[in-house]
Amino acid sequence: MPRILIIEDDEEIRDLLESLLTREGYTVATAANGKQGVAAFLAQPFDLVITDIIMPEKDGIEAIMDLRRGRPDLKLIAISGGGRAEPENYLHSAQLLGANRTLRKPFTNEAILAAVKELIS
Amino acid sequence: MSRRRASRLLAALFPLAATLTAGGARADTPSPPLPEWLPTHGAPHWLDLGEIALGIALVLVVAGMLRYRGALRRARAAGEARFRILVQAAPYGVVVHRQGQVLFVNDSARRTLRLPNGSPLTARVPEALLRPESPAPPGLPADGGLVHLALADGAGVDVRAITIDSEFDRRPARLTFIRDMSTELAAQRALAESRDRLEMALEAVRDGIWEVDLETGRLTVSPAFGWVMTPGGVPPADLAGWRALVHPADRARLEAVIADHQRNVTPAYECEMRIRRADGSEAWVLEHGRVATRDDLGRPRRLAGTVRDITARKRAEQRLEMRGRLAAVFLTARGDDLRSSLGTLLQEILEAPCSCVGMFDATGRLRLACNDFTADGAAPEHSLLSPDAVPEALRRVLESAGPLILTETGAETPRAPLLGVRLGSGERVLGLVAVGGRAAGYQHADAETLAGIAADLEPLIQSLLEAEAKDALLAQAQKMEALGVLAGGIAHDFNNILQAILGFSALARQDAGDPERLTADLDRVQRATVRGRDLVQRILQFSRPSEPEAPPLDPVPLTEGLVRELRAGLSGRIRLVSRLEADCGRVRAAPQVLRQALVNLTTNAVQAMEATGGTITVAARPWTVPTDDHRFPPDWCGREVVEFSVADTGPGIPEEHRARLFDPFFTTREVGQGSGLGLSVVHGLVSGLGGHVTIECPAAGGTLAAIYLPRVRASGHAATSDQPPAFPAATEGALRGRILFVDDDPEIRDLAVVLLSRAGFDVETAPDGLVACKRITDRPDDFDIVVTDQYMPGLTGRELALRVAALRPALPVILVSGLDEPADPSVAGGLVFREVVTKPFFGQSLCLAVHRALTTGPGGSGGPGGGQAGRVPLDTDG
Incomplete structure (x- = not known):
């Protein structure tokens, strides 16, 4: 079964995505910031990573750069609700750095599931 | 000139002659002292001394020559050869001549006259020397006149020449004694020049x-x-x-x-x-x-x-020093500090004793007055620059171009003159500077100095004004940036909240068949909604801190309830304890304002200890501010207050952050972790209540935040609604009552119907106040209570309540208030509302409020509408 890592500092969103993807049969792990996420990724392989952008310790942009290094086949989805800039600004950067899909918060459950399926199948 | 001294000088000049005068008369008068410092500081009446010395030397020459003549006479008697030897040995020149013919020249004369030894004598001796008109009479000093001789080599020499009649080779001849005076003359000239220079120099300076x-x-x-x-x-x-x-x-x-x-x-x-x-x-x-x-x-x-x-130099120095110090004052001081620093400076510069210095603005209003002591240390009897007396006089200064010395005549008590000068920047007159009270009065030079000060101030003021303008722009830019950060943080948080609501409500739909999952999903939706409400509340309370006047409030029950609620939400690692003194007195505060302030302080404490865990102590006690407590403004000393403190055992606040604690958007957290409104909100809220906030990091560690609110005399009973909504003890069953629910928002009406019906109430709705009034008029006995929104088309909630009070005074009205409205019923409507429920509301709070209003009305009556007040179900939301 494909393995998915969720990197998100907001507990509600983390729980939502975990619940959503687990129901679809994926094996899901979570991390509360970029640093933890990269560490988890290095500890065991994942087929897909969903990461938030604005996070403490290490943000999503840095995390994507770290994750992408040496793993051209890794599928990446970046999600963001914006911060100092519009979500698109962050997501555009994430895309340039190698995110396969980007989703602007709030997104529907269907949207994220569709993106995951498309990337993993 | 004494003879003793003369002979001493002579001995130096003419050793032989000295031997000849030995045994002369002794000194008879003391010599005047010669000032030691003469060479550098010769006074005019002493300046002829060099000339005198030269004269002495010349006289001595003559005296020596004359004495030598006696010796020669004796030598001649002894024989020609011996005479020649003696002449030859003379220490000065001797030319022997007869009728223009040179007979003999000794070596000294040859040197003076530049005659080579053995050269023919005739033409080489300047004729001027050989033709003295009248030789000195024998026995008397000759005139010793100076003769300038042109020499064969083209040069010239100044000599003293004395000619006497004598004999040579036993025939009459003339002896001319010559002495080269070039050195002495040069010295004399040098002395004269030096004297002239000194005189000129002294004159010049x-x-x-x-x-x-x-x-x-x-x-x-x-x-x-x-x-x-x-x-x-x-x-x-x-x-x-x-x-x-x-x-x-x-x-x-x-x-x-x-x-x-x-x-x-x-x-x-x-x-x-x-x-x-x-x-x-x-x-x-x-x-x-x-x-x-x-x-x-x-x-x-x-x-x-x-x-x-050195007056001019001192003035220049003063001005230079003043320029430097003015620059320093302007660079470091601001506002009142600036004025007082400037005043002190002016006092010093104008070389007190000035009894006062004043600065006035352009309208003549006194902005600064410094009294100073007089030179004798006596305190001034009055301030010359008393605000009422001076502006009139100083107006003249403002109108005049230059500095003005004002002498007040006709005053009852004579006053020292006042010196004033206009202070401006370019064409803009900013005010004036004035000094007064100096006993000696003011001179033109003082006026110049003060004018100089004003002139020096001008560019400084100009740059200050420009800098202020720039500061204002910068502050505005920073504010906008801060707002951007705030907006970013809010957007981030809000999108997360919406995400949770969107996601979990979608899951809830899927989970319709699984009650357990459904409940969990809806819990998440509800939690996200609470987060959204809190976020909005934080923003609103920052922009609208509090109501100015609030009724006295007993803060203890409120604080108790707050601690209880907060404790429930804390993780196991953080303990929350309360130390509340039972009788703290009353404070004038809207309960939700005080509540918010305490919540923010406690939240900060919780966040400080998220990583480490620890204990938070919330305390309240009556207290009196000591007179020496510098944490408080001076007018707080001795004031009776209620102290609310929140102490944590966290890591404390880093030194570099302490100054910015109350900045509106200051936060040590990441964007999205919080918008940084915590402490500044506390500050805003507490200031609005006329209170004071202190934050300290005790040596023992942690952070101690305290709110001080003035204690007020308790008047009557505290509003019942001071207390936070408390949950009635275990309730069962349904509530009874007939409710008229008024709101223009159909969603809210639908929600209210569901929530209140579930609790057991009969609910009827109306879309606005006018419809509601009509219903009540038509069927006055059909309703036990009215619940209304505040802002609606037609009537506001308050207007509706007033009408209801007129129609049916006993019918209670509850306000469902938006966040931007005061929540205290007595404040909100002047006692028109029995209760106020804050939006967004949940079933529990709305039902509780309705229940309370029905059971504890002003009349203290029991249950309404035939139904006994039942127990409120604990969870009507689920």
Whole structure:
């Protein structure tokens, strides 16, 4: 079964995505910031990573750069609700750095599931 | 010239002649002393001394020559050969001639006349020497006149020549004694030149020369002394008269440096001091001096030196110093500090004693007044710049172009003149500076100095104004940036909240068949909604801190309830304890405002200990601010307050963050972790309540935040709604009552119907106040309570409540308030509302409020509408 890592500092969103993807049969792990996420990724392989952008310790942009290094086949989805800039600004950067899909918060459950399926199948 | 001294000089000049005069008369008069400092400080009446010395030398030459003549006479008698030898040996030139024919020239004369040894004599001796008109009579000194001789080699030589009649080879001949005077003349010329130069130099710098006999006090001075010290007047004759000119404030200093010098501590002394001239003006002089002679015991006998007028230099120095200090003042001080720093500076610059310095704004309003002591240390009796008296006089200064010395005439008590000068930047008149109260009055020079100050201030003021303008722009930019950060943080948080609601509500739909999952999903939706409400609340309370007036409130129950609620939400690692004194008195605060302030402080404490865990202590006690507690503004001293404190055992606040704690958007957290409104909200809220906030990091560790609110006399009972909504103890069953729910928002109406019906109430809705009024008028007995929104088309909630009160005074009205409305019922509607429920509401709070209003109405009646007040179900939301 494909393995998915969720990197998100907001507990509600983390729980939502975990619940959503687990129901679809994926094996899901979570991390509360970029640093933890990269560490988890290095500890065991994942087929897909969903990461938030604005996070403490290490943000999503840095995390994507770290994750992408040496793993051209890794599928990446970046999600963001914006911060100092519009979500698109962050997501555009994430895309340039190698995110396969980007989703602007709030997104529907269907949207994220569709993106995951498309990337993993 | 004494003969003893003359012979001594002679001995030096003419050793042979000295032997000839040995045994002459003894000295008969003492010689006058020659001042040791003469070479550098020669006074005019001593300047002829060099000339005298030269004269002495010449006379001696003549005397020596004449005496030598006697010796020659004796030698001649002894024989021609011996005469020649003697002539030859003479230390000065001797030319023997007869009728223009040179008979003999000794070696000394050859040297003077540049005649090579053995050369023919005739044509080489200048004729001028051989044709004296009238030789000196024998036995008398010749005139010793100077003769300039043109020599064969083209050069010239100045000689003294004395010719006497004598014999040579037993025939009459003339002996001309010559002495080369070139050296002496050169010295004389040099001396004269040096004297001229000295005189010119002294004239140029106008240095005065003085000498004082310390025994008699007699003062001898040069004319320039008078120019410096007493222009146009008579110079003092003695030391006392001189020292009386010195400014009293400078006398001691002068005496000290002289005393040091006289004790041989210093080789000479100098002192800059002020003097008062006869015309009342003040001048700066530099006095140089040293002991000229000491007696045999080494005691100073005479003191001599110079004085120089340095007033111009001192003014320039003052102005330079002032420029530097003004710049410093302007760079470092602001506002009132600026004015007072400037005032102090002006006082110093204008060389107190000034009794006051004032700065006025352009309208003539006194902005700064400094009183100072007078020179004698006496306190001034009044401030010359009393606000009421001065502006009129100073208006004239503002209207005049330059500095103005104002003399108030006709005042009851004579006042010292006032000196004022306009202070401006370019064409813009900013105000004026004035000094007054100086006993000696103000002179033209003071006016110039003050005008100089104003002129120097101008560019500084200009740059200050520009800098202020820039600061304002910068502050605005920073504010906008901060707002951007805030907006970013809010957007981030809000999108997450929406994400949770969107996601979990979608899951709830999927989970319709699984009650357990459904409940969990909806819990998440509800939690996200609460987060959204809190976020909005934080923003609103920052922009609208509090109501100005609130009824007295007993803070203890509120704090108790708050602690209870907060405790439930804390993780196991954080303990929350309360130490509340039962009788704290009352404070004037809207409960939700105080509540919010305490929540923010506690939240901060929780966040500080998220990583480490620890204990939070919430305390409340009555207290009196001590007089020496500098954490409080001065007017707080002795004030009776209620102290609310929140202490944590967290890591404390880093030093660099302490100054910014109350900045609106300051946060140490990441964007999205919080918008940084916590402490600034507390500050805003508490200030709105007329209170004070302190944040400290005790040595023992952690952070201690405290809110101080003035304690007020309890008047009657506290509003019942002071207490936070408390949950009735275990309730069961349904509530009873007939509710008219008024709101223009259909969603809210639908929600209310569901929530209130579930709780057991009968609910009827109305879309606005007018419809509601009609229903009540039509069916006055069909409703037990009205629940209304505030902002609606037609009537506001408050207007509706007032109408209801007129229609059916006993019918209670509850307000469902938006966040931007005060929640205290008595505040909100002047006691028109029985209860206020804050939006967004949840079933529980709305039902509780309705229940309370029905059961604890003003009449204290029991249950409404035939139904007993039942128990409120604990969870009507689920």
